[in-house]
Amino acid sequence: xxxxxxxxxxxxxxxxxxxxxxxxxxxxxxxxxxxxxxxxxxxxxxxxxxxxxxxxxxxxxxxxxxxxxxxxxxxxxxxxxxxxxxxxxxxxxxxxxxxxxxxxxxxxxxxxxxxxxxxxxxxxxxxxxxxxxxxxxxxxxxxxxxxxxxxxxxxxxx
Amino acid sequence: xxxxxxxxxxxxxxxxxxxxxxxxxxxxxxxxxxxxxxxxxxxxxxxxxxxxxxxxxxxxxxxxxxxxxxxxxxxxxxxxxxxxxxxxxxxxxxxxxxxxxxxxxxxxxxxxxxxxxxxxxxxxxxxxxxxxxxxxxxxxxxxxxxxxxxxxxxxxxx
Numbered sequence: 001x002x003x004x005x006x007x008x009x010x011x012x013x014x015x016x017x018x019x020x021x022x023x024x025x026x027x028x029x030x031x032x033x034x035x036x037x038x039x040x041x042x043x044x045x046x047x048x049x050x051x052x053x054x055x056x057x058x059x060x061x062x063x064x065x066x067x068x069x070x071x072x073x074x075x076x077x078x079x080x081x082x083x084x085x086x087x088x089x090x091x092x093x094x095x096x097x098x099x100x101x102x103x104x105x106x107x108x109x110x111x112x113x114x115x116x117x118x119x120x121x122x123x124x125x126x127x128x129x130x131x132x133x134x135x136x137x138x139x140x141x142x143x144x145x146x147x148x149x150x151x152x153x154x155x156x157x158x
Numbered sequence: 159x160x161x162x163x164x165x166x167x168x169x170x171x172x173x174x175x176x177x178x179x180x181x182x183x184x185x186x187x188x189x190x191x192x193x194x195x196x197x198x199x200x201x202x203x204x205x206x207x208x209x210x211x212x213x214x215x216x217x218x219x220x221x222x223x224x225x226x227x228x229x230x231x232x233x234x235x236x237x238x239x240x241x242x243x244x245x246x247x248x249x250x251x252x253x254x255x256x257x258x259x260x261x262x263x264x265x266x267x268x269x270x271x272x273x274x275x276x277x278x279x280x281x282x283x284x285x286x287x288x289x290x291x292x293x294x295x296x297x298x299x300x301x302x303x304x305x306x307x308x309x310x311x312x313x314x315x316x
Contacts, residue, residue: 020232033233034272043236048206051230072209072227074178074242075191078201084232105305109314114192116305123299135309139302141281147263147274151293156267 003063003096005103008053013040015062016053019086054103056096063091066100076114161254163261166211171198173220174211177244212261214254221249224258234272
């Protein structure tokens with residue numbers, strides 16, 4: 001069955017959140033998702049939205065989504081970050097992921113950004129191989145650093 | 159000699175760009191910086207700026223800078239990304255880096271974001287140790303993926 005890829009709209013957010021939660025459960029971190037539908041509606045659709053989504057729709061159902069936002073490289077200038085690309089578990093292998101990925105790349109190309117960037121888990125060989133096949137580079141000498149809310153509070157109050 | 163940390167302003171950008179270029183030269187990639195003063199002025203000071211800077215000033219000279227912008231976690235919500243934190247080479251060891259770092263954390267705390275995130279080169283043990291000492295977590299199982307302008311063009315035209 002065919003699907004279409006289009007910009008994500010307000011009524012899509014409940015299903016987008018379901019996809020986010022489905023992925024978190026698959027990664028065995030179901031409780032890690034604290035984002036709510038209200039957050040997505042506020043942050044993605046306010047005057048200067050914090051992100052933009054593309055969704056894949058099949059028979060009125062949202063079966064995949066990509067979430068992006070701008071970043072800024074001090075060497076290159078504006079870039080696009082691909083935060084998440086999710087395809088519903090029982091809809092994989094139909095080209096939906098690749099269609100969403102291509103749509104993001106087309107948007108980035110149109111916007112004339114200097115780079116599209118994202119992160120990938122080192123054990124996800126299938127994803128790494130796909131990214132490489134599209135011309136992407138995988139940088140293995142950088143580590144992510146994060147200060148979460150709790151650590152931030154402790155640091156500030158020290 | 160003492161220094162102050164404050165928000166970066168338009169007249170600071172030439173010196174901020176010098177710091178960016180100094181770091182690139184130090185990392186043996188002097189030609190990698192294609193960002194211009196005009197880019198920084200347009201992108202950092204337009205109506206919805208792409209980034210925000212803090213600078214360290216000593217005797218009227220900009221001796222350090224931190225550049226940040228918002229990101230969005232599909233699990234947590236709004237976060238702050240620390241893209242760059244640079245201290246002029248001959249001004250290191252005076253606490254300027256830590257003062258800029260703390261200022262960014264204070265801003266993130268005030269904004270009630272869910273996380274501050276950045277990247278660090280795996281061989282930069284001094285930096286990694288400092289970040290850990292402040293409560294940050296280093297994630298070693300993620301790799302950065304990047305599609306640069308040239309690869310993007312090739313992918314789109316394929």
